Amino acid sequence: MIYRGEDIIIRTISRMLIPFIQLYGLYVIMHGHYSPGGGFQGGVILGASLILLLLAYGYQDAKSRVPEKLLTVFSGVGVFIYAGTGFLCLVLLGNFLDYAMLAKILHTDAAHARSLGILSVEIGVGMAVMAVMVSIFLDISTGGVLPGEEEEKQKTAEEA
Amino acid sequence: MTVPIDLVLQIFIIVCAVASIVVKDLLSAAMILGAYSFFMCIMWAQMGAVDVAFTEASVSAGIGTILFVAAVMKTTRRSKD
Numbered sequence: 161m162i163y164r165g166e167d168i169i170i171r172t173i174s175r176m177l178i179p180f181i182q183l184y185g186l187y188v189i190m191h192g193h194y195s196p197g198g199g200f201q202g203g204v205i206l207g208a209s210l211i212l213l214l215l216a217y218g219y220q221d222a223k224s225r226v227p228e229k230l231l232t233v234f235s236g237v238g239v240f241i242y243a244g245t246g247f248l249c250l251v252l253l254g255n256f257l258d259y260a261m262l263a264k265i266l267h268t269d270a271a272h273a274r275s276l277g278i279l280s281v282e283i284g285v286g287m288a289v290m291a292v293m294v295s296i297f298l299d300i301s302t303g304g305v306l307p308g309e310e311e312e313k314q315k316t317a318e319e320a
Numbered sequence: 321m322t323v324p325i326d327l328v329l330q331i332f333i334i335v336c337a338v339a340s341i342v343v344k345d346l347l348s349a350a351m352i353l354g355a356y357s358f359f360m361c362i363m364w365a366q367m368g369a370v371d372v373a374f375t376e377a378s379v380s381a382g383i384g385t386i387l388f389v390a391a392v393m394k395t396t397r398r399s400k401d
Contacts, residue, residue, distance in 0.1 A: 188374075196371040204378045211386055293383055301390035 163307065164218030174216040181209040189286040193275060199282035203289025210294045219298075219307050228298065228306065231291040238288025245280050257281070326366055332359045346392045354385035 185205035192198030214222050246257040254261030259277025260270040268276075298306065336356035340349045357380035364373035 196374045198371075201374050201378045204383055208378070208382050208386075211383075215386075297383075297386060297390060300387055301393065303394055 164221055171216050174212050178209050178213055181212070182206055185209065185286075185290075189282055190279070192282045193278045199285030200289055202282075203286035204293060206286065206290040207293030207297075210290070211297050214294070214297070219302070223306075226294060228295065231295045231298075234291035235288045235295070238284045238286070238291065241284030241287065242281050245277060245284070249277070326363070329359055329363045329366065333363060346395060347389065350385060350388035350392055353388065354381050357381040357384065 182205075185202045187202075188197035188205060189199055189202030192202065210226050214226060245259075245262075248265075249258045249261045250256050252261040252264055257277075259274040261273075262277050263270050263273035266273050266276060333356060336352055336359060340352040340356060343349050343352060357376055361373045361376040361381060364370075364376055
């Protein structure tokens with residue numbers, strides 16, 4: 161199901177739809193602390209848009225936009241942003257994830273510092289969830305061996 | 321006569337839940353489970369838990385169905401019934 165289909169209707173509709181899905185995912189992440197939604201749901205929506213790209217165009221054509229190394233980097237950076245915000249509060253003599261301590265470096269009052277702190281945590285969660293969802297889908301739909309990598313694995317197996 | 325919407329939703333949810341267990345074809349079972357998640361999402365929203373409904377719609381009805389279908393595509397049909 162990861163190979164390129166020949167249906168032009170599916171490809172055209174998903175090409176038109178994907179930017180709006182991603183915009184909605186960013187909206188859900190950015191308004192997570194005011195309204196329903198948040199980093200997890202917005203990250204899932206962003207991941208679903210990339211999965212739609214992979215389903216409609218196949219891995220061979222879409223891997224320049226969704227490379228697997230970039231997914232690994234994104235999941236690591238997302239967790240780093242989340243944990244880094246918590247440890248930054250720890251460094252600023254507060255508790256872990258005590259956003260009010262961020263007021264010292266953001267030059268605002270405690271309420272605004274709490275709002276910005278939860279926003280940065282949700283951005284980190286959204287990045288990590290998006291990358292992990294797409295890599296889980298890639299692993300399940302290909303059985304761990306991506307298309308185009310079978311020959312390389314056979315070569316290394318023959319050499320060894 | 322007016323029918324309360326939560327009664328209709330509950331009937332749909334129970335029908336989808338039983339059907340996804342009973343049906344033989346794995347792809348149909350995954351699809352019916354997606355429909356079950358969608359009705360469950362409407363049920364959460366009707367009960368006022370909008371955040372839970374949002375999570376149910378995006379995670380269970382969206383990603384969960386895709387992962388089930390991707391896993392079903394890797395299986396082969398062995399039994400003949």
